[in-house]
Amino acid sequence: MCVSVLSFILLFGVSHAFDTEAPAQLGPLSLGFSSSVRSVCKPIPSTLSLCHGIGYRHMRIPNLLGHDTLREAQQQSAAWLPLISKLCHRDTKKFLCSLFAPVCLPELSGPISPCRSLCEVVRDGCVPVMSAFGFPWPEMFNCTRFPRGTELCIPATLEQEGRTAEEVRHEEVLKGSVICDACSLAAEGETDIQENFCHNPYAFKMRLGSVSMVGGDRQLVPTARSRILRWAGGGAERAEGVGGAMAHSALWLQEGGMCTCPGLDSAETNEDRGLEEEHMDKRQAKEGGKEGKWAQSGWYLALAQAEEGRLVLTRLVRWTRGDKELKKFIRMLLKPSCPEL
Structure with a gap:
């Protein structure tokens, strides 16, 4: 529209x-x-x-x-x-x-x-x-x-x-209705990920350790448990030296301060965290502690491309179904051999 x-x-x-x-x-x-x-x-x-x-x-x-x-x-x-x-x-x-x-x-x-x-x-x-x-x-x-x-x-x-408070309020309301280019609703997002997987040089399954604003962009820092699915146009083996630990790498949602990202924004709300937080606390207690506030927001699938030395998100979707379905979806993504970019 x-x-x-x-x-x-x-x-x-x-x-x-x-x-x-x-x-x-x-x-x-x-x-x-x-x-x-x-x-x-x-x-x-x-x-x-x-x-x-x-x-x-x-x-x-x-x-x-x-x-x-x-x-x-x-x-x-x-x-x-x-x-x-x-x-x-x-x-x-x-x-x-x-x-x-x-x-x-x-x-x-x-x-x-x-x-x-x-x-x-x-x-x-x-x-x-x-x-x-x-x-x-x-x-x-x-x-x-x-x-x-x-x-x-x-x-x-x-x-x-020099806008009035009312104008600023209207802009904030509107901001919530403009979806970031890289984001979509979960059902649409899975399709986007599947259709665009081979067309993007970088792909990740990740949990988020932190999300912050830098200028007008949002910086997303994955936790060490995140997994590289595709790197530099080839398979994950190309990421040798980067490894599975991605806590010190960042992805960027360009102009993320001017738009909403449904899966990302909903994870910040108390409503969204209720049952999930309790579930995650139990799991993380077994695995040796929490990974930070944002690790409670579940798994994300992300596609990205390199621009000016940064990994810029082209697709980001929060996984809303179970871990078993996620593993099956990732196997489906990785089964066909993508042509190298």
């Missing part, structure tokens, strides 16, 4: 208030890129790494740079991943994704452009970094192409600050 206009306003801000009862008055700004392809909404593919965890799950094709296919958008966007890692401005990812993977709003017939001010603050922050490596600010990002704040567009983050 596409993100609604109201949801988008609360999540990202829109510089121009408008009446959703009259969508015919709204429309995307023409940036000079033409295409004969009809504008449609598509799920953001896992291969479009630039926009993982951006806060919405569907994008418009053609995009604002004239790319007619998801493959073309993915290929062209990959060149901008290094700029994200340079942290030259807090809104770099927001700006780039508004062009490469513009949000799909069902009330509009096309994508929403970034505001000129958003382009300018990112340009001013990143041009010195790009220049140091011999790259100019490209003409396709010419800020004069984009609308001023009096028109419908995506503003810079600083323009959204």
Whole structure:
């Protein structure tokens, strides 16, 4: 399902208030890129790494740079991943994704452009970094192409600050309704894991020792009892030197502070812990003590890929059935031989 206009306003801000009862008055700004392809909404593919965890799950094709296919958008966007890692401005990812993977709003017939001010603050922050490596600010990002704040567009983050308590409360409520890209409900998640197991270079069966926020991302640290199922595109044997003990390795849920992860978030609630906590206490007493607060949240299955030196989650599902079913599911995953990536 596409993100609604109201949801988008609360999540990202829109510089121009408008009446959703009259969508015919709204429309995307023409940036000079033409295409004969009809504008449609598509799920953001896992291969479009630039926009993982951006806060919405569907994008418009053609995009604002004239790319007619998801493959073309993915290929062209990959060149901008290094700029994200340079942290030259807090809104770099927001700006780039508004062009490469513009949000799909069902009330509009096309994508929403970034505001000129958003382009300018990112340009001013990143041009010195790009220049140091011999790259100019490209003409396709010419800020004069984009609308001023009096028109419908995506503003810079600083323009959204100073919100009222009521606005913050609404954003928090909305945050709970936006599911992180890597997360899904348990039943759907098992299918996701099965279908994508061979397409991800890293896979794990794990318990969590800790979960913390680092910037806008969530850092997940597995316990030593966790098991590597797939490593660097091959079998677990490739993880020699890492071993089964993973307590000092971390996985990352990108932009995890802006979305909800059902299996992860539910494990924090008292409701969810009740019977499970009692069961886990008895088991851990037999096995030599607790592994930390988060170890009580059960088993997780996770798929990940390496990005900028970190293992970034592409799928995370909490196992809700018994250990016997989990062992059977893992045997099913490992039975076929995956082609090496």
